[in-house]
Amino acid sequence: MTFEARNIYKSFNGTEVLKGVSLAMEAGEFVALLGASGSGKTTLLNIIAGLQHADQGQLTLDGQDITRLPAGKRRFGMVFQNYALFRHMSVADNIAFGLRVLPRRERPGRVERREKVSELLDxxxxxxLGDRFPQQLSGGQRQRVAMARALAINPQLLLMDEPFSALDAQVRRSLRSSVRALQQKVGVGAIMVTHDQAEAWDLADRVAVMDQGQIVQFDTPDALRNTPATGAVRDLLQGAA
Structure with a gap:
């Protein structure tokens, strides 16, 4: 699935948060939105997810306009920084949740759901650990469950909002390679919000550097490092070094 955001504007209470943001990604590509707090990256992700609507601009998926499509009909997988797992459900039931609430014509039967959950647990x-509850897992294990739940519905796009921020540094580093391997195995495109340059470098094919509501450079990690386009990009990379 190719995805494109064109000329996205968004204001809150008269303050312009996104100022004509455009971004296009290829099928299966992993893109990181990198920037300081307040740069607009989470707002952009929420608009892509359908959790908020742009004041102006257009979103397309494989060339089809999804700008006003409700979030529940976009079939995007979401991974939040706080995992958002259901504490009263087992790990297996958490993963299966998205499958059970699909529209009836798309909803797999009980046996198929069980097989899908087993595949994802593997x-x-x-x-x-399918019978355990979230509170019985480590932070890293919970984050993996959140990834599996997002992937269970065969999403058209995987969206991640600071997915490792609640974990300690060592666990974050160990999870990066497994998350990237999982994303590549499934073959789904991914957009991740992060303020951590190392995460962006390790995971993303391309990085969109955001500053004051705009994407100031969108390129590969090597190109950003070697030829920063603006002083803001240079300062961000130096500050994270």
Missing amino acids: MIGLAD
Whole structure:
């Protein structure tokens, strides 16, 4: 699935948060939105997800306009920084949740759901923990469950909002490679919000550097490092070094 955001504007209480943002990504590409707090990256992700609507601009998925499509009909997988797992549900039931609430014509049967959950538990390395509850897992394990739940519905796009921020540095580093491997295995495009340059470098094919509501450079990590387009990009990379 190719995705494009064109000329996105968004204001809150008269303050312009996004100022004509455009971004296009190829099928299966991993894109990071990198920037300081207040740069507009989370607002952009929320607009892509359908959790907020742009004041102006257009979103397309494989060339089809989804600008006003409700979030529930976009079939995007979401991974939040606080995991957002259901505490009263087992790991397996958390993963299966999205499958159970799909429209009836798309909803798999009980056996198919069970097989899908088993497959995903294997993929995230938690095959023996399906009966446990979220509070019985480590932070890293919970984040893997959140990834599996997002992927269970065969999403058209995977959206992640600071997915590692609640974890300690060592766990964050160990999870990066497994998240990237999982995304590539499934073949779904991904957009991740982060303020951590190392995460963007390790995971993303291309990085969109945001500053004051605009994308000031959108390029590969090597190109950003070697030829920063603006002083803002240079300062951000130096500050994160």
